[in-house]
Amino acid sequence: MSLPGLPAKFAPSIFRGVSFMFKPVSSKTDFAAMEEGVLAFWTEHSTFKKSVENRPATSEFVFYDGPPFATGLPHYGHLLAGTIKDIVPRYQTMRGHRVERRFGWDCHGLPIEALAQEALGLAGAPAIVEAGVGVFNEQCRSMVTTYVEEWEKTVTRMGRWVDFKNDYKTMDKDFMETIWWVFSELWKQGRIYKAHRIMPYSWKLNTPLSNFEAGRNYQDVQDPAITVRVKLIGFEIKDAYALVWTTTPWTLPSNLAICAGADIDYVAVSDAESGEVYVLAEARLSAYYKKEAEYDVLKKIKGADLAGLTYEPLFDYFNDNPNSFRVLLDGFVSTEDGTGIVHMAPAYGEDDYRICRAADIPLVEPLDEDCKFTAQVSDYEGQFCKDADKAIIKRLKDEGSLIHQSTIQHSYPFCERTDTPLIYRAIDAWYVRVEDLREEMLANNAQVHWMPEYVGEKRFANWLADAKDWNISRNRFWGSCIPVWVNIDDSNDTVCISSAAELEELSGQKVTDLHKHFVDEILIKKDGKTYRRTPEVLDCWFESGAMPYAQQHYPFENKAHFEANFPAHFIAEGLDQTRGWFYTLMVLSTALFKKPAFKNVVVNGLVLAEDGLKMSKRLKNYPDPLHVVHEYGADALRLYLINSPVVKAESLRFSEEGVKHALRHLLIPLWNSYSFFVTYANIDQWKPGSSKLGESSNLLDSWIESSLANLCQEVTAAMDNYDLQRAVRPFVAFIEDLTNWYIRRSRRRFWKSEDDGDKQQAYATLYHVLIELCKIAAPFTPFIAEEIYQNLRTDGMPESVHLCDFPTAAGAKRDVALETQMRIVMDVVVMGRQLRKDRDAKVRQPLRRLDVVSRDSGLLNQVGELKQIIVEELNVREVVFGDDESELATLSAKANFKTLGHKFGKQVQVINQAVQKLSGNELHAVASGKGLTLKIGAETFELASEDVIVDRIPKEGLAVLSQGALVVALDLELDDDLIREGLARELINNVQTLRKTSGLDVTDRIHLKVSSDEAVREAVAAFDDYIQSEVLALSLETIDTEGETVDLNGHACVINIEKA
């Protein structure tokens, strides 16, 4: 179906009005717009729903989605995790599994409370209580969904399939009821206890933080560092003072003891300036005195000698506190800073609390919930503790107790919500006993497949091995409630509730909502006693850790289904969840089910801004995610993110260039291949099925099918190992093979006018490769895969690429020998091009002959077609294979250390020397695959041919290159015929350029006139037809003419073209 003498594709006009098999495709496309079209298609056809439901319920692949706080817009970290959470489920779906994907929302906790406080203008907990917990909580509830719509939009636009309609929210009654059940199970195990612990406390939020929440926000701050003296009573030197150092002067009014180290050396010195006697660690003398003359050592003592002494309190607020104001001993005291004597305020320091408790000293707590002094410390009543530092220091100075004053800069934990410094203080809190679960958790963790491995084996395992009991209570309002009711007359008499029904039964009241403002109103009356709920709510990490059970309302519903499908096959989150979600999942699943909660986990790293800093809205050091998506498409962004070490917990510097790169090097070439196929398939009216696949006699076809099979194998292996980066990488090589070898080498097969079998095979092969490639790419780049698939699919095929099975049978099409041969052909071509370049022989100039020589005749046994590829690529008239390189190159040899090293160990060096001295005959023998016996001194070594690496060194003066066992030689001599053809090609090239610069359409016919010298005229005469057909000339005259003057290999030539 072509015009005579013209390639088929130049005859599009005659097809006008004919309906195409495939929707015509522009080589230029707007990827973002294409993707939006695909999104609409998925919506219209409920493709996601079908992809889940088409797979058997008996073959579930269980995925848990870690719930994000919905208090802000998704950032790159979310997009990255979301992409991982999309690729794996899509892949597993195509592998035949049913993968439910429910989105989850973390609704409770400080982030949302902070927003509500802001909205209601409430400063702290007392204000909330005053306004009413109900009012506050309902405000929280109403704000939870503020960003939900934006999230859904962005997540969807990224191509992530996840069920938003059937989502779970941690504030749902069912979810919260399961939380009660989980808590009650722990309660039954005796894992829940209440204790006084020193906790970081946010005075702004009036709540303690968990041990892994604190310290997420360390800041460098300056604090006072003062040294005060306390007068010792009963020390052998009269009127001696112990020197005490602290960075928290506000804790001094609460001082109840001082502490020394038993084995530390102390000295009593006479201070030259004041004449007073001070006791401090000997090692600290230099910190207080510049010169030895400034003091006089009166006595040296061990810390143990100080034990039991008492001292005069600095303040008189707690003079009557039992057992107080003594010198205690403990190993934690060091001489790294301070004086070697530590002041103890047991309510405000972990060590203080522990040591004073052991010494039976009851603690005193003169701070209220805002961390302001109470009436107990009357002088500072109402002052915020840290603000009292100045006044306290001044007073100590006035009283002569202050010995030294300075400031230190150190790193101090801040509240991450309010950016205020945390105060360590004694808190009544509920704990889950975790420490006795360490071994069991480690054993469970050993069953988990981590990607990357080290996060699980080292980081997480270390964390588990050192797990501390978990503070799960928060003195807040919006959260799941601790389901413990306490006898109002006896705090040791408690009832733990495990379900709403149980509460209804015990209280006789209807339970409609499990939030604080509802359940706090419900009293339990039992045996004449009244129970009221303990006021705390639960840490929201408890809820996310309980998500596997709570999202299914287990055990109230879905009991059998849950138990048959636990643990999950797969979860994915960021490295920061090591201490967060990964941990709480593990704690609860170990305690409840003695199992890990997940079998496979992909841990992603941090996405940084391009400058290596954290992404910051303030600095604007990163592009808006939606901008990137609209500019390059979600596929490009997904590819960029996945093809980076960030999927292996390393950090990634986000670069817009990188996204562009993914587009240009993978997606555009893929699109161009597709566009190429559609263009010519339409021109030829080719239909799928019109030629049978797999019967191609063309080696290019077998080769690309084999490469495709290889791709499939590599991707499958990597995905089954959850190594996403490795899964993406082979696409690069395949796209390269497809575009720059298969299609480039096959173009003429599609263009030729005769519709022979070879052309049919080319279509069938490229069609099949594109379809299968779409399937393999579908989990990674779901949009472009769908778009291409939609246009190529036939009625019998699934309606979406995402409903297809992942290719597997392709393994049968591997032909490794052919892949190797093609690789050699490519090598030959590269060498040929290099030779042309070296010898300044441009590819347009035809050459007579290329010799390809190898002793391994099997290397290129399918010579016919492979030869033709070389002929065309290198523009030579013939390629000649041979097996004797002796005229082209000389042989040389070196040892193959890899094989010899194993056989002969340290003798490889002598053997290498001997090998390099082998004679010509010996070299030929080895090169022909024979073994070799080496005699070195008294020893004899038997070498196999593989033990010696033979190199070919091209002979001087010849156009020869060698690589491995191959030698190629180019015949650079030109005869008249070659010169004429070279000129003709130059002419064609120049005419083509002129056509383009003249603005002609590619299908326009021309009349061509050429004026030049004798040589060019002869060339034109000899290649008249060829030239005309190549440049679409209806006539070609060699005649004097006006026009563009060009240079053809040194011959001036005037070209004139005229549109026909």
Add this chain to the structure above:
RNA sequence: GGGCGUGUAGCUCAGUUGGUUAGAGCGCGUCCCUGAUAAGGACGAGGUCCCUGGUUCGACUCCAGGCACGCCCA
């Protein structure tokens, strides 16, 4: 202070059990092709594989110690 990780070309990164010539892309330079064209290809320049020591016939790779950076913890 502790745990974990990272350190390879100007930049972003590969490098699978140790093997003597360490790779890719981008960028740069030179050139080619130009009917897949927001392309494509060839060639080239560019490296103390963070440092020091050790093990080994042989170390980017294994071990020890250090340095720098990051994450987490105290």
